[in-house]
Amino acid sequence: MADEMGAPKDRKILVAVDESEESMHALSWCLENVLFCSNSKDTLILLYAIPPRAVYPTFDNTGYVFSSDFLAMMLKYNNDAAGFVTEKAKRKCKEQVQDVKVETRIEHGDPRDVICAVAEKLHVDVVVMGSHGHGLIKRAFLGSVSNHCVQNVKCPVLIVKKPKPDCRSK
Structure with missing residues (x-):
């Protein structure tokens, strides 16, 4: 990307991270393949979304099974x-x-919505995220964060899939 004068444009790259190996692989891939070729001062934004806690129905309809100490x-x-x-x-x-300039953001909410909202709010140039590689049935029940982001984020979304181990390398 370049501006009207041909100078490289500073980019904002949002990388969604979590505890998974897939997200760390996506980050490494981004560092090797997206940032290495840039002459500009890119900003890498590491985003962690804390999912909302589950609320379980109770007999008295208060919505909490756990004590306030446990929730804290x-x-x-x-x-x-x-x-x-x-x-x-x-x-x-x-x-x-x-x-590399690195910023971190920790947000609360459903990761699908958080990633989309932060990407739009910060006007990022690209979103990079790992793929957990769930099968069709698991995706049908749980939904796919990456698919949701591809459908709803207004900038390009790069989904990095972690390679499966090669069975022939024994």
């Missing part, structure tokens, strides 16, 4: 996990690409 503990755990994952991703960025 789960919120702390989710925030700690998000911090750990984003720090791990930042370290990976600094190790693979010396001169």
